[in-house]
Amino acid sequence: MLTKYLTGVTTAFSPFNARSGKTVRNFLALLPPNARSTMAIDVKMFGQSDAQKPATLSLKFKDGKELQLDLEKMKIKDIQVEVDRHSRILRRKDELSG
Amino acid sequence: MPPRLRFRLPSSQVGGGRAPYVCIQCRHASLASTITPAPTIHPTIAHYPPNQPPSHKPPEYRKSQLHRQYQSLLRSSPLILIFQHNNLKATEWTGIRRELSNALRKVDVELAKDGKEIIQTGILASALKVVEFWEPKYEADGQAAHPASPATDTSTAVQDARPDDAAEPIYTHGLSRLAWSTASRNAKTTRPPGSDLTPLLSGPLALLTFPTTSPQHLAAALSILAPTKEFPAPKRKVNAAYHEKAVQDGIAKLMLLGARVEGRVMDMAGTRWVGGIKGGMEGLRAQLVGMLSGVGAQVTTILEAAGRTLWVTVEGRRGMLEDEEKAKDKSGEQKVE
Numbered sequence: 001m002l003t004k005y006l007t008g009v010t011t012a013f014s015p016f017n018a019r020s021g022k023t024v025r026n027f028l029a030l031l032p033p034n035a036r037s038t039m040a041i042d043v044k045m046f047g048q049s050d051a052q053k054p055a056t057l058s059l060k061f062k063d064g065k066e067l068q069l070d071l072e073k074m075k076i077k078d079i080q081v082e083v084d085r086h087s088r089i090l091r092r093k094d095e096l097s098g
Numbered sequence: 099m100p101p102r103l104r105f106r107l108p109s110s111q112v113g114g115g116r117a118p119y120v121c122i123q124c125r126h127a128s129l130a131s132t133i134t135p136a137p138t139i140h141p142t143i144a145h146y147p148p149n150q151p152p153s154h155k156p157p158e159y160r161k162s163q164l165h166r167q168y169q170s171l172l173r174s175s176p177l178i179l180i181f182q183h184n185n186l187k188a189t190e191w192t193g194i195r196r197e198l199s200n201a202l203r204k205v206d207v208e209l210a211k212d213g214k215e216i217i218q219t220g221i222l223a224s225a226l227k228v229v230e231f232w233e234p235k236y237e238a239d240g241q242a243a244h245p246a247s248p249a250t251d252t253s254t255a256v257q258d259a260r261p262d263d264a265a266e267p268i269y270t271h272g273l274s275r276l277a278w279s280t281a282s283r284n285a286k287t288t289r290p291p292g293s294d295l296t297p298l299l300s301g302p303l304a305l306l307t308f309p310t311t312s313p314q315h316l317a318a319a320l321s322i323l324a325p326t327k328e329f330p331a332p333k334r335k336v337n338a339a340y341h342e343k344a345v346q347d348g349i350a351k352l353m354l355l356g357a358r359v360e361g362r363v364m365d366m367a368g369t370r371w372v373g374g375i376k377g378g379m380e381g382l383r384a385q386l387v388g389m390l391s392g393v394g395a396q397v398t399t400i401l402e403a404a405g406r407t408l409w410v411t412v413e414g415r416r417g418m419l420e421d422e423e424k425a426k427d428k429s430g431e432q433k434v435e
Binding site for chain 2: 051
């Protein structure tokens with residue numbers, strides 16, 4: 001997953017939700033070790049009783065585009081595809097300009 | 099043409115002095131069959147030494163040994179914290195380990211034998227299933243009756259165990275086939291809702307285990323690993339090493355997911371509640387004793403109160419009578435004068 005062009009990750013989820021919790025935790029594990037110096041990461045976790053609360057994951061890119069991901073339908077592969085699709089556009093722009 | 103005479107010899111002459119032909123191999127076989135058959139392997143001889151019981155999965159694999167190790171970890175530590183680690187570097191890990199051990203040493207020297215360990219998630223999940231749903235009755239089964247152990251009497255009747263009978267009920271260790279089948283069957287049928295750790299068991303996990311359920315140590319660990327308002331991190335003046343960049347970066351990437359406290363699953367809030375018990379187990383006991391003795395004191399005061407009021411009224415009445423008598427005496431003296 002191309003994480004170079006991400007500037008912000010905001011998420012709220014419950015780790016006790018077998019579907020969305022796993023997806024978000026997998027996504028956070030994919031961020032590089034120095035992620036906190038290059039992007040703003042805001043993680044909010046619900047408890048066990050709020051496991052069915054809808055989880056949110058919103059991403060911000062360098063060009064200012066914001067992406068809201070629907071965690072009910074998407075799994076980690078789909079999220080990777082979405083992030084890569086926009087990141088490749090940004091990379092192309094970078095290459096052409098620089 | 100010579101006459102065709104059928105010349106018949108008497109039958110006794112044919113077989114004459116010779117014994118009837120028997121092939122040598124057959125003779126050996128017939129001889130062998132006459133002797134009592136050699137005993138097959140005696141039933142009391144076990145095929146497995148007591149320290150190497152048959153395993154459901156090949157025991158030489160790392161997975162099997164990890165499975166066994168996790169089972170013992172889960173059984174021996176009543177308090178386990180589960181963290182997710184997101185790409186921590188080695189320097190960050192060492193910094194966090196150092197700070198954690200320092201903090202726990204401050205609480206108590208003896209109890210600071212905690213372990214922090216990165217685990218293989220899938221194997222832990224399987225081991226947890228075995229631990230939760232398989233309860234071998236080691237005491238009841240009588241582990242002493244193992245045929246190959248020197249402690250067993252020779253006269254003890256033991257069950258036969260054959261290599262193809264690895265599912266024999268005498269093998270009740272955690273890696274046995276019986277444990278595996280029972281655990282997986284029970285996990286499907288009787289999984290109580292809400293007491294489930296499975297959604298947590300995915301991705302990169304690390305466990306912090308304590309040999310006892312001690313809230314003081316939990317509080318110390320939480321203030322280092324997951325600082326909040328209730329568990330503030332040590333100040334920069336007190337502990338400068340904690341505020342190094344490597345440690346702070348590492349802590350930002352550790353996420354507290356939940357805990358397993360004495361077999362019960364707790365979320366983040368539940369874990370902090372356990373850590374917030376004032377004074378630990380002793381504190382809880384003191385609270386309970388205080389409450390019970392307070393109730394006792396109230397009962398005694400209530401029971402005493404009736405007697406005391408009676409005594410007070412009687413005393414009051416006596417005082418009144420004495421006063422009256424004194425007054426009478428005085429008036430009598432005055433009259434005499």
